[in-house]
Amino acid sequence: MTVAAGATRPRGTIAAMTTDTTGTAARDGEPRSGGPADSPFVRACRREPGPHTPVWFMRQAGRSLPEYREIRANVPMLESCRRPDLVTEITLQPVRRHGVDAAILFSDIVVPVAAAGIDLDIVPGTGPVVAEPVRTAVDVERINPIGRDDVSYVDEAVRLLVAELGDTPLIGFAGAPFTLASYMVEGGPSRTHAKTKALMYGDPELWHALCARLAEVTLAFLRVQVDAGVSAVQLFDSWAGALSEADYRRYVLPHSAHVLAGLNEAGVPRIHFGVGTAELLGAMGEAGADVVGVDWRTPLDVATRRIGPDRAVQGNLDPAVLLAPWEVVEGQVRRILDQGRAAPGHVFNLGHGVLPETDPEVLTRVVALVHELSARPAA
Numbered sequence: 004m005t006v007a008a009g010a011t012r013p014r015g016t017i018a019a020m021t022t023d024t025t026g027t028a029a030r031d032g033e034p035r036s037g038g039p040a041d042s043p044f045v046r047a048c049r050r051e052p053g054p055h056t057p058v059w060f061m062r063q064a065g066r067s068l069p070e071y072r073e074i075r076a077n078v079p080m081l082e083s084c085r086r087p088d089l090v091t092e093i094t095l096q097p098v099r100r101h102g103v104d105a106a107i108l109f110s111d112i113v114v115p116v117a118a119a120g121i122d123l124d125i126v127p128g129t130g131p132v133v134a135e136p137v138r139t140a141v142d143v144e145r146i147n148p149i150g151r152d153d154v155s156y157v158d159e160a161v162r163l164l165v166a167e168l169g170d171t172p173l174i175g176f177a178g179a180p181f182t183l184a185s186y187m188v189e190g191g192p193s194r195t196h197a198k199t200k201a202l203m204y205g206d207p208e209l210w211h212a213l214c215a216r217l218a219e220v221t222l223a224f225l226r227v228q229v230d231a232g233v234s235a236v237q238l239f240d241s242w243a244g245a246l247s248e249a250d251y252r253r254y255v256l257p258h259s260a261h262v263l264a265g266l267n268e269a270g271v272p273r274i275h276f277g278v279g280t281a282e283l284l285g286a287m288g289e290a291g292a293d294v295v296g297v298d299w300r301t302p303l304d305v306a307t308r309r310i311g312p313d314r315a316v317q318g319n320l321d322p323a324v325l326l327a328p329w330e331v332v333e334g335q336v337r338r339i340l341d342q343g344r345a346a347p348g349h350v351f352n353l354g355h356g357v358l359p360e361t362d363p364e365v366l367t368r369v370v371a372l373v374h375e376l377s378a379r380p381a382a
C-alpha cells in the first residue's frame with residue numbers, strides 16, 4: 004500500500020509549505036513566523052490575540068474521509084495506530100484536505116492501556132472491548148506502568164509528523180482516568196456506566212487505586228508525546244458528564260488534576276474535554292486545564308461564565324448540524340463565533356467527534372467560513 008502523500012496533496016496547508024535553511028517551515032509568500040508555538044491555535048489556547056479564530060475537528064481523521072477508508076480498508080484499528088507510516092498519513096489527511104489550524108495525532112484512548120498489558124481490541128461499530136474486565140485489586144495490578152519503549156511507535160509517529168507539519172501544530176491526546184476506567188470496568192462501551200459507578204460507590208479505595216494507575220499510564224503516554232514535540236495536548240474525559248459535580252469532584256477530579264499537573268513543566272496548552280458536562284465545566288477547568296472543551300448543550304458565553312476568565316474555551320458546533328442544509332450550518336457557525344467572543348480565547352471545534360456520514364466538503368467550507376468571519380486585521 005502506498006502511504007506517501009501523493010494524489011491528494013495539493014489542497015491545504017501541507018502542500019503549500021516549504022522548508023527554509025533553518026529547518027523552520029514557512030508558507031509560500033508569507034514571512035517566516037515563530038513555528039507552531041506562534042500559530043493561531045496555540046495563541047488562542049494561551050488567550051493571546053491572533054489573525055483569526057483557529058478551527059479543528061475532533062475525529063477529523065476518520066470515516067468521513069474516503070482517503071481514510073481506503074488506507075484503513077484491510078488494517079485493523081489498533082494495528083493502524085502502531086504503524087508510524089499509517090499514523091502519519093492519516094493524521095495529515097484532514098490537514099491537507101480542510102486546511103484546519105491543527106492536526107490531532109491519529110491514535111485511540113485505549114492504545115496506552117493496551118501497551119500497559121490489558122488485552123483489548125477495537126471492534127468496528129462497537130468500540131473498545133476488554134477481554135477480561137478490571138474489577139478487583141488483582142485486576143488493577145495487571146495495569147503495568149508504561150514508558151517510551153512501550154509506545155515507541157507513537158514517539159516515532161509524532162517526530163515524523165512534527166517534521167512534516169512545519170508551522171501547523173500537532174495536538175497529542177489521551178483518555179482521562181474516568182473514561183478509561185469505564186471501558187476497563189464495563190469491558191466495553193456502556194450507556195449507564197452502571198458497573199463503573201457500582202465500583203466507585205461500593206469500593207472507593209479500589210476505585211481510587213484503579214484511577215491512580217490509569218492516571219500514571221495517561222501521564223506517561225502524554226509525556227512521550229510532549230517529548231516528541233506535540234504543541235498541545237487534549238485530555239478526553241468523554242463520559243465524565245455521567246457524574247454529578249459533587250461525585251466528579253470527589254472521585255474523578257483529583258486523578259485528572261494529577262495528569263494535568265504532571266504536565267506543568269511541559270509548557271504546552273492543556274485542553275480538557277467531556278460531553279454533557281454543563282454542570283462540570285468549572286470543575287474541569289479547576290482540574291488544571293488551559294482550555295475547556297464544551298459540547299453543544301451549553302452556549303459558549305454561558306460556559307465562559309462558569310469557567311471564568313483564566314481559561315480559553317473550545318467548541319461547540321453540534322456534529323449533527325453538519326448534516327443540515329448549508330444555511331443552517333452557516334447560521335450556527337456565526338452564532339458560535341459571536342458567543343465565543345465572550346471567552347478570553349476561543350478554538351472553534353465541534354461539541355463531539357465528526358459523524359462518519361458527514362460530507363467532508365462541508366467541513367472544508369466550515370473551516371473557510373470560520374477563518375473569513377473571524378479575520379482580524381494585522382495590528
Ligand SMILES: Cc1c2[nH]c(c1CCC(=O)O)Cc1[nH]c(c(CCC(=O)O)c1C)Cc1[nH]c(c(CCC(=O)O)c1C)Cc1[nH]c(c(C)c1CCC(=O)O)C2
Binds near residue numbers: 182192
Ligand atoms: C471514547 C473515545 C474512544 N476513542 C477516543 C475517545 C474520546 C473521544 C470521543 O469521545 O469520541 C479518542 C479518539 N479515537 C480516535 C481519535 C483520533 C484523532 C481524531 O481525529 O480526533 C481520537 C482522539 C480514532 C478512532 N477511534 C475509533 C475509530 C473508528 C475505527 C475505524 O475507523 O474503524 C477512530 C477513527 C474507534 C473507537 N474508539 C473509541 C470509540 C467509542 C470508537 C468508535 C467505535 C466505532 O464506532 O467503530 C473510544
